[in-house]
Amino acid sequence: MKKSQIDSDRLGNKTKLLLKFNYTSSGLSIVFGLFCIFIIDVKGTIPFVFFLYASLNLLNSVAFKYHGSLTAMAIYTSILSWASTMVISLCSGGINSSFIFILAIIVLAGYVSTQLLGKIYMYIVITSIVIIYLIDWLDLNIFPDEVSSGAQDLFSLASILFSVYLLGWIFGKNLLETHHNLYRSKSEIEKRIDEQEMLLREVHHRVKNNLQTVSSLLNLQAKNSDNQQIKELIKGSQNRVLSMAMIHEMLYLRQNLSKIEFKIYVQELTEYLIKSLNDQQHDIDLVLDIPDVQLGIDTAIPLGLLINETVTNSLKYGFVESRKGCITISLKRNEANDTYTLLVSDDGAGFPEHTDYRNTKSLGLKLIHNLARQLHGSVRRIKAAKGTCYSITFKDIEKKLKHIPQPRT
Structure with missing residues (x-):
């Protein structure tokens, strides 16, 4: 597979993953907002942020179909997710809010996009968590806690389910599919390499056999001649052919199909020459x-x-x-x-x-x-x-x- 095709497939997979995350997180945000209003009686900033996030994120996905910039959509989604998570966490208990774990998913989404974005998001998220902690520690009360003590358990349950669903259904499933694709590609590549090595080994074997056949024909030709000078000329040509045949034989018999161990080759070649030419x-x-x-x-x-x-x-x-x-x-x-x-x-x-x-x-x-x-x-x-x-x-x-x-x- 050509590099351009591989890059195109990788870009397509990232696009599908990010769009799936946008649609799923927007849908879950609407459900979470309705859950806050009708189940746990939270009607302030938290449900408003959920509905606003869902609307802006859906608009972001629609806009991508026109501008086509995956990086722009990914950055916009990350900023929107980070801002929404910060506000909801501060309004639901600060550092003790279960919704704060969504920040970790933002880091993972960054690494799925590019390694650089992943590092940037990681440092931003770490800084954000420290800021949330300092706000609670200094008791600044910038955002009042909108979740009552009686509804805290249900809100925590919903937050955990929200996080686990996004992490498992979106990223976990994608990572598993990617792993399977890589394993399948690796197996196919190894199979092709084995087939090519087998074919190349067979080529070396046939070349060696053909050269030895040529050497045998030269030997027969020398025996049919009574001219000593012609015999010596043919013998010289025969040795040249055999010197090449030895290389192909070594490549056929050894693991490395492109290089030979030069010392072993020289030893075998010179010993053969001394044995065959040392008539006296x-x-x-x-x-x-x-x-x-x-x-x-x-x-x-x-x-x-x-x-x-x-x-x-x-x-x-x-x-x-x-x-x-x-x-x-x-x-x-x-x-x-x-x-x-x-x-x-x-x-x-x-x-x-x-x-x-x-x-x-x-x-x-x-x-x-x-x-x-x-x-x-x-x-x-x-x-x-x-x-x-x-x-x-x-x-x-x-x-x-x-x-x-x-x-x-």
Whole structure:
């Protein structure tokens, strides 16, 4: 559901609630006024205020149909309710009047409208109660008590019923309906999320299977060729495909469907490469210095391909003469500019310093630099006493794109 539709529904619910409160409180005020005149023989200010409140509140509801301002109607209703409750409370016992509890309903009505109005009404009501108490304490007698001692119990009973009916029938019922609607919406949203996660998990599973099928086809193609160079080219393509398949497999098997645990992925990928490319059974050690970090799929795929190329180059060309070697991969996060630095190095033979990826025929070297640009970063070769070392600086692409506004559909 779109945000505009949600806001419209919320505004409509508030409008219905306030109109229901106005009509119900006006009707009860008329009944209460008649009760005061004919049952408990109170014919002064109290019934007059009840009838005046009912009339002005009904006019307020009718006026809303013309001006359409919910805030104006809510403020007018609150002021009218507050003034009427103050006068009736002062005329029916002051701080001891049972009708004073209507002030609490005014606060609740304010919070139903907006949080700001609720806070304002709360402070006004607290101040009003203190004023009523001070008037009684100072014995100012601004408003004479119109309810006789014999009618006090009936007036209290009517006041309590008036309060409970408004609180229960209007606000209590609305809060219960709102709670049920929220619970139903929450359940529907959770159900949709579960369905989407299931579908996304299935997508990752199928992508992984398709990539593995492509890898198997490449493997069959390599077996059908007698050309060793072609076999090596196909093997390189096969490893690139499998490096992507591993990511989709990790996303399928784990809870997080958008990020992968990078350290585990690098370990599985490099161990596979060492096992599959180490034809001469060299003693290759693997050293990983990678923190527990999760990267988005848009970052992990090109980064996995980049690691595949650098490790493949090390295994194919770095340890031709040596029977023992070490490949080191480390990752550090630069908090200052929210970037990562990946170091991939070996202690093998290395390659000539004058080699440039722009004029070399090596597809692997070209891919390394192209993938670095895809990660919005850069790659450079660090001079080492022995072997080869690459330093790749990049950003988590998913984090960068998260704040880019999406086009409206």
